[in-house]
């Protein structure tokens with residue numbers, strides 16, 4: 001459906017509005033915008049900082065600044081302007097009239113990256129939904145040039161053919177996409193029910209884009225999922241089995257990366273996937289410990305977790321990429337976050353202590369108990385041999401007494417099977 005066009009060169013615009021609470025400095029925002037743009041395969045041709053007392057409703061920036069941009073466009077060979085802010089349709093159209101080239105905003109840029117990286121049916125449907133929902137309110141009246149609106153950066157829009165359809169058909173398509181997504185959601189619910197029956201706990205990886213979530217999933221489960229320094233590499237979360245000590249198992253799931261000011265309609269479109277996080281027994285919040293902005297990265301992720309009502313989950317904070325830190329830097333970090341785990345997913349450093357922590361949260365401490373089991377209950381005996389370490393067995397006529405080392409998290413399960421145990 002999508003075609004890659006010739007290489008584009010972009011002029012990036014970072015607008016700082018006076019009085020707006022700025023968590024990130026303009027330089028940091030510019031750095032991130034650059035990385036996002038590079039992730040789309042577009043060259044960065046220039047960078048402009050603009051300070052505004054307030055947003056200009058018709059142009060976002062001032063007329064003078066817009067004319068300045070038009071001049072730069074003529075001098076430098078750039079063919080797209082990318083704002084780090086979100087523009088209204090009117091602002092976008094008016095700007096384009098002045099600068100003479102395509103002008104897109106932060107949401108459109110991120111939608112474009114997502115469109116490139118969605119490979120599964122569900123991922124593609126979610127991105128298309130977000131793209132059309134972004135587009136729809138921008139279709140006011142007749143005669144709007146859809147090709148300029150819907151085409152994303154020009155490479156990954158919802159396709160030429162779709163751009164010719166009218167508002168009505170876009171609405172119909174949105175309804176259809178929602179229905180299809182709902183269908184997939186039900187399918188996932190079935191899978192989840194099956195897992196619940198099997199009593200396998202779920203551990204989900206969350207974190208800022210590029211933190212190393214997929215690298216960690218690969219390291220823990222022997223997978224070979226794609227990782228890269230580009231942002232938003234993972235859009236189609238996968239689940240794999242994690243084998244823990246003593247025959248214990250958990251499911252690890254990867255998640256789409258988070259970002260500061262992730263467009264709300266993207267979160268909305270990905271809600272079904274993100275809702276899965278509610279069923280996780282444990283979240284591993286992965287942080288790129290080598291990024292000097294780690295506090296802001298953690299804050300941005302926590303904001304999204306809060307919006308999704310996930311902050312009351314069991315969460316282990318995991319600082320990744322410690323191979324890039326000096327001993328001293330690592331010690332400082334440890335001092336600041338005594339509860340966190342420090343690893344390198346790439347170099348496989350300290351993964352053991354992460355696994356122990358996961359086991360502890362999911363299954364509790366290992367304790368020794370003695371169990372009194374009827375010999376008729378062979379299923380349970382088999383289960384015990386699978387999930388516990390049997391230390392001693394004494395046979396009687398109709399029953400067996402086994403002393404086992406078992407994770408305390410399993411005790412309620414034994415009790416449901418009406419086995420009485422005694423701590424030894």
Ligand SMILES: Nc1nc2c(ncn2[C@@H]2O[C@H](COP(=O)(O)OP(=O)(O)OP(=O)(O)O)[C@@H](O)[C@H]2O)c(=O)[nH]1
Nearest residue numbers: 210211212213214215227228232233234257345346
């Ligand atoms: N030095 C170092 N690099 C790492 C480590 N873990 C991951 N990386 C690198 O960081 C980049 C991002 O890794 P990914 O695993 O793709 O990150 P992610 O969190 O899955 O990113 P998205 O899917 O884009 O959200 C890749 O270039 C990895 O090789 C680590 O422990 N040390």
Ligand SMILES: [Mg+2]
Nearest residue numbers: 213214233234
């Ligand atoms: Mg990933």
